[in-house]
Amino acid sequence: MEYRRRAFLGAGATGIAAAVAGCLNSSNDASEGSIAGAELALATTTSTYDTGLLDEINAKFQDRFGVQVAPNAQGTGQAIQSARDGHADVILVHARSQEDEFMRDGYGVNRRDLMFNDFVVVGPSDDPAGVDDTGQATAALEAIADAQATFVSRGDDSGTHTKEMGIWAEASSEPGGEWYQETGDGMGDTLMIADESSAYTLADRGTFLSMRDNFDLEILLQGPIEGGPELLANPYGIMAVNPEIHDNVNYQLAMAYIGFFTSPEGQALIANYTANGQQLFFPEAEDPDFQQYVPEGWQPDSGGE
Amino acid sequence: MPFELITEPNYLRSVIRVSLTVSLTAIFVSTLVSLPIAFLIGFADFPGKRLVTAIINTGMGFPSVAVGLFVLLFISTDGPLGSLDLVYTPEAMIISQCILAAPVITGVALSAVESVDDAVRDTAYGVGGTRTDVALITLKEARYGVITGILAGFGRAISEVGSVLIVGGNIAYADGTSKTRTITTAITFETRRGEFETALALGAVLIVLVLLVNGIVMRLGGR
Known part of the structure; x- marks a missing residue:
């Protein structure tokens, strides 16, 4: 009424x-x-x-x-x-x-x-794979794959997952193996899992910012809003x-x-x-x-x- | 943040109201269906009775996500009930919870009816009772078991998350009024977005509800 x-x-x-x-x-x-x-x-x-x-x-x-x-x-x-x-x-x-x-x-x-x-690549602050230095989306995922550092994927056909698959398709490395884990959950869940297991993940900036108080995760590769690669745009x-x-x-x-x-x-x-x-x-x-x-x-x- | 603190009591109340309305309606409907079935099977002797009982007992353990999926296919636009537009409505959640709770109520009530001592029935016949009298006597003897079954069914329905998420869609309006968001789906949602306080508050409400139901069941069972 x-x-x-x-x-x-x-x-x-x-x-x-x-x-x-x-x-x-x-x-x-x-x-x-x-x-x-x-x-x-x-x-x-x-x-x-x-x-x-x-x-x-x-x-x-x-x-x-x-x-x-x-x-x-x-x-x-x-x-x-x-x-x-x-x-x-x-x-x-x-x-x-x-x-x-x-x-x-x-x-x-x-x-x-x-x-x-835009999308951002987030991960633990000590950054074992050296994503911080890559500057490119494909290079960031290649670095994670080379280091066999744990990467958490949405794995659910979502927009974020579609974007992630698009980056892998352009990168020279293949996702797979024990370091690559699919959650099948929403963005918030996936970020929480990444945080708990000190893993990397691809996240949209909006969800990451709205939840960042709960995390130790840090943005290691910025998207185009902060001058990062255009490939990480999220329209x-x-x-x-x-x-x-x-x-x-x-x-x-x-x-x-x-x-x-x-x-x-x-x-x-x-x-x-x-x-x-x-x-x-x-x-x-x-x-x-x-x-x-x-x-x-x-x-x-x-x-x- | 302050916005959420102001709206939160309304939000919580609305979510709890939807949860209780859906589960209580589902239990009411499935009780109406289950009890006659339990009594019919309990009183009758027929070949294949053990098989029927086994099927009912299997139904008690139906995975709720599978039930949700079947109900969704049934009520989906191309499904047999597609014209009723039930997808993502509370009615759809009532249907799936009915299916989940009915075997529990039927199974527990059936074993209660069967455990009524034959001597009671024989005596009732012996003193000249009609079939109806005998049925009423048996019902009276089995009443605690029957109530236990109904409460167990309610416990299953209210704490179930898989099917209501699939057929209900976890929908709430912008002003915090829930349409199909129940206590359980709200907990998954609030956890996902990092609102742990709200999730914990709802978790506490759910645990109290289930404890209450189990307490009543235990009291009745002790008699």
């Missing part, structure tokens, strides 16, 4: 929100009813949810639209799968290759770049599930959410969100960028692929 009243006041105060809500109401047919009391199913990743950013954004969205957001935090692979199965209205993930496949297969529509941060994308494929999804609500998240207000919320005094995510939806609407690396003259 309380949040609905606030939503009403908020909508009254801002013409934009009222106009959008009005559009949604009038374009809904009678069987759909109004959006008030509806619920938006968001499939997302542990790296965004565990930092608390989504709670902040979703609370504002609920104030504005009177709609509850039900976030389901999984790995990127699992989040995309649940969207393919029609169990989500909108997905927010970070593995461009998997996002492109999702879009190409027709399950997603209206993808937008949302925000970015997040948001897309609506195609209502042509799953008629149970709430497409209009999904688009309202994407609109709010990529609006100046939503982007400002991202930029102002901090943990332990540090910014975790950087807005990326403000400047129009053609590349967000096409598969990664697509060129007009490349014949469509």
Whole structure:
């Protein structure tokens, strides 16, 4: 009750929100009813949810639209799968290759770049493998493999795991052997396991910063935000599930959410969100960028692929 | 941080409420199903009775993640119950907890019914009781065992994490109100993000609940 009243006041105060809500109401047919009391199913990743950013954004969205957001935090692979199965209205993930496949297969529509941060290689402060001196992502993992130093991998098809596999593919060493351990858990769990066993791991900066008070782990290789290699960039994308494929999804609500998240207000919320005094995510939806609407690396003259 | 301290009591209360609502509903439903089955099998003599009993006892040890997976496939969009849109709802968690608790309740109640001394039934017949009278007498004799079964089923349901995580999705709204986040899944989530105080508080609540249930079971068992 309380949040609905606030939503009403908020909508009254801002013409934009009222106009959008009005559009949604009038374009809904009678069987759909109004959006008030509806619920938006968001499939997302542990790296965004565990930092608390989504709670902040979703609370504002609920104030504005009177709609509850039900976030389901999984790995990127699992989040995309649940969207393919029609169990989500909108997905927010970070593995461009998997996002492109999702879009190409027709399950997603209206993808937008949302925000970015970067990955960092973290490990014990005494740094037995000498990662600190490498300066490159591939060289860092090669150093760990050469030293047979324990490396903890997510191993769960998440965006972080996809990135890690991409780096291994470019590196000259192969992951494997007793020093290479897969947790199959979320980022927080994996960081904790790495901390307990004085191991290295690849982590997104957001989760690492939001939890660093609990750890002895240190950042040994920075990502591009702190001048590190571009290979460690971590962009997040948001897309609506195609209502042509799953008629149970709430497409209009999904688009309202994407609109709010990529609006100046939503982007400002991202930029102002901090943990332990540090910014975790950087807005990326403000400047129009053609590349967000096409598969990664697509060129007009490349014949469509 | 201060934000979380303010919202935490509401958050904890909401998580506990969802946990209790789901598990108590599941136990209520599975009791309604399990007790008639236990009595039917307990009273009847038929070939294959030992096999049926063995199957029920096996069911007591069903791994909860496997049950969660089967329920998910069942209620998924392409599954037989897909049209009901049950994925990531409390109802889905109730279904999986019912399946987990039913064999426990049936098994314990069945052994309680069977352990009622034959002499009691014979006497009841002997003094001219109808079949219903005999059934009621047996039920009265077996009541502590039956209650023990129900409580054991509740203990299984409330402390189970695998299936509710799979079919429920561990969802809470931004204001800290839980939709499908139970005590157990909240503990895994809060541990994952390093909020150990919240995880410990919930762990304490869960342990107290289970201790309470076990205390009642032990008291009843001692009679």
